[in-house]
């Protein structure tokens with residue numbers, strides 16, 4: 112299982128790295144926000160508040176659409192061919208998801224580098240911890256994205272996922288902290304699982320490590336990961352996906 | 353090599369396969385014939401572990417289909433009707449990956465890929481993505497994917513559709529040679545009855561999800577009829593019955 116995961120992962124990474132433009136392109140939106148909205152935002156807030164929001168936005172957009180790859184593999188018959196090999200279905204999922212993790216690492220690093228150049232001054236420990244949190248979150252979202260891609264009609268995947276991601280980004284408080292929102296919107300945003308890791312990320316970027324917000328963010332991320340990976344494996348295991 | 357009992361698949365209220373009993377002996381080439389929609393592909397997808405039977409059981413390549421699908425997968429090769437060539441990836445890398453997923457080392461997988469490409473007259477095309485190939489070339493890559501790990505049992509779902517006569521002859525020569533060398537068992541569908549006649553040791557004819565005739569080409573043709581006559585006779589009659597005539 113581990114070997115198969117590794118073989119699939121390495122193959123996938125090689126394919127992904129061949130499309131360097133694709134990786135950068137996936138990070139363009141948050142980078143634009145950083146450069147064209149950041150200077151505006153920092154007249155009322157700090158880079159340490161804005162950048163975590165953009166990282167979450169990046170993760171949601173980039174990993175939420177990860178399932179797109181498998182839509183093509185499904186329609187070209189490649190997925191079915193892989194399903195006839197003795198490779199475990201979990202390896203088929205993990206190989207892909209880990210490859211997505213590499214993409215996310217590169218994109219997040221790009222964003223962070225640009226943010227440092229513009230004035231972000233977050234402590235290294237906080238950034239590293241945040242990186243870990245975002246990776247787990249992104250990988251889980253990718254697994255969920257694959258589950259959706261294998262379940263719904265292949266023509267619906269792109270419109271459904273890109274539409275679903277927008278409210279999740281907005282409700283997580285990605286652009287402005289939800290503490291600034293009217294009561295009803297603040298209440299609604301508690302339904303978005305991404306609000307909690309985002310608030311944790313902001314704490315970490317401000318150098319606050321041991322508090323309830325961070326703990327809650329980590330807890331929600333772990334639960335989200337467990338649910339997503341379970342669902343993802345289920346769907347990959349299904350006999351006729 | 354294959355032994356099924358009462359294999360059945362229903363999709364909602366469509367009964368695609370209605371309790372088929374199939375056998376294939378080691379080293380046998382079995383032709384699975386039938387009109388469009390008869391249930392050939394559905395049967396193959398069950399036998400290759402892609403589709404869970406609604407009922408019935410099967411032992412494929414020495415392993416129980418339901419209890420040990422992985423054991424089955426290790427020993428079979430499958431060329432699906434729709435093909436499985438990625439449009440955008442260079443195919444050599446995909447073939448090498450396929451070999452490694454069957455447990456081959458990287459070197460070994462690369463060596464087998466080279467040998468197989470030569471044998472299927474695909475050398476020189478392996479750095480191209482699927483989209484840059486002709487239909488028949490893609491079909492031959494499908495076959496390469498299915499043979500790389502040297503399966504003992506090969507499922508071919510209309511493998512020669514789109515192949516020119518020379519490629520067809522080449523493929524059948526290759527299949528016959530594999531049988532002679534390694535005792536490969538082959539279970540195949542085709543709509544070319546002349547091909548079935550020439551290649552297969554035994555034929556099964558399926559219609560409306562049921563096996564309606566079985567025997568060697570010679571036995572089916574007894575009485576001086578051609579295989580086309582037999583086929584039309586068997587499946588044509590049942591089509592008229594379905595229309596209520």
Ligand SMILES: Nc1ncnc2c1ncn2[C@@H]1O[C@H](COP(=O)(O)OP(=O)(O)OP(=O)(O)O)[C@@H](O)[C@H]1O
Nearest residue numbers: 363366367368386387388389390391392393394395
């Ligand atoms: N996923 C599905 N859902 C509903 N019906 C299906 C599904 N797959 C196949 N069928 C039906 O099951 C029957 C058998 O289909 P199958 O693909 O096995 O035929 P076939 O013998 O391979 O035909 P062909 O020669 O055209 O390839 C057909 O009536 C088909 O419409």
Ligand SMILES: [Mg+2]
Nearest residue numbers: 392393394433
């Ligand atoms: Mg078919």
